[in-house]
Amino acid sequence: MNLIAVDDERLALENLLLKLKKVLPEAGIKGFTSPQAALAEIENGFRPDVAFLDIEMYDMNGIELALCFKKAFPKINLIFVTGFSEYAQNAFSLRASGYITKPVCVERIREELENLRNPIPEEKQRIRVQTFGNFEIFVDGEPLKFRRSRTKELLAYLVDRRGAGLTMAELAAVLYENQQYGRSLQNQLRVHISDLLKTLQRAGIPGMVVKRRNFIAVDISQFDCDYYRFLNGDVSAMNTFVGEYMANYSWAEFTAGRVHFKQQSIKQD
The missing domain is CATH 1.10.10.10 (Winged helix-like DNA-binding domain superfamily/Winged helix DNA-binding domain)
Structure with a gap:
């Protein structure tokens, strides 16, 4: 399973990545503080199954970034991670898989990953x-x-x-x-x-x-x-x-x- 996490607050991103690795130590996990850098990574061949996205970011917010991910990978699971619950309606209009309010905890991450909207098929590695x-x-x-x-x-x-x-x-x-x-x-x-x-x-x-x-x-x-x-x-x-x-x-x-x-x-x- 490949995961990508984007949050323009470095400490928040590092905390999220640490907890993701605790839940899925064998997964391919990429983290970015820049939405543009995250998009460049998928253009270079990285194929995420799940995206953990902050919503309020400079230059491009998480909703806009999610639309770009959905265009590239229609079956990607979007999980929004934010401190602002008022964005929940917009997030779920994108058929998001989940919504986690900060501060994140291992239990909530595990719960969301166990209940993904789009199940991830087991594929033989190329x-x-x-x-x-x-x-x-x-x-x-x-x-x-x-x-x-x-x-x-x-x-x-x-x-x-x-x-x-x-x-x-x-x-x-x-x-x-x-x-x-x-x-x-x-x-x-x-x-x-x-x-x-x-x-x-x-x-x-x-x-x-x-x-x-x-x-x-x-x-x-x-x-x-x-x-x-x-x-x-x-x-x-x-x-x-x-x-x-x-x-x-x-x-x-x-x-x-x-x-x-x-x-x-x-x-x-």
Whole structure:
């Protein structure tokens, strides 16, 4: 499930995001203080199932933003979060799913998500990541092709990090371990990051990677991964591991050792 939250009061937004993550820790959650930034995110490929919207905002209010979301996603569930109850009638004229008055609490969020106007069908994820054996990415069942091998290795390392963000220097230390980190190396890395983002865009999966200034990570909610399922105790994933993890990359040996140790520990239990 993908959620998007928009509130131009940063503290209110952070509070809402914190509670959303408590209710749905595995969901893909995006938060914005700017309605325009939220609209840009969906134009870049993010597909929210539920939108939590403040109503009184500068430039564009929550009702206007909801109309834009409904135009893009007719079945989106709209939940308005506001301190002004007098807006309820306007909100429900848009066939909103719910209405929460501030301050928000976990119980009200959970109640609204359990009673959505438009049920969210369970869909098989388009992206499947294979880490046991060699590293491969499949989109709609077809292997994703990379123009540069280093670009593929970059994505592999981001997957290995399981959503943890990396700086340019941290990436360079792994991908170019024998080269001094300087301007030339920074330029090389920028080329490969740009190539990765373009590759994902062409494949129609731009949301798989999150890129900000000196920060890059994968969004683990966007894909299925045998390694992640293994860590979550999935029996079928455990059975597919036969000793090799991203065998095409030397830096993956440490994780391979951890996976092997965990598998042996489970067998002994």
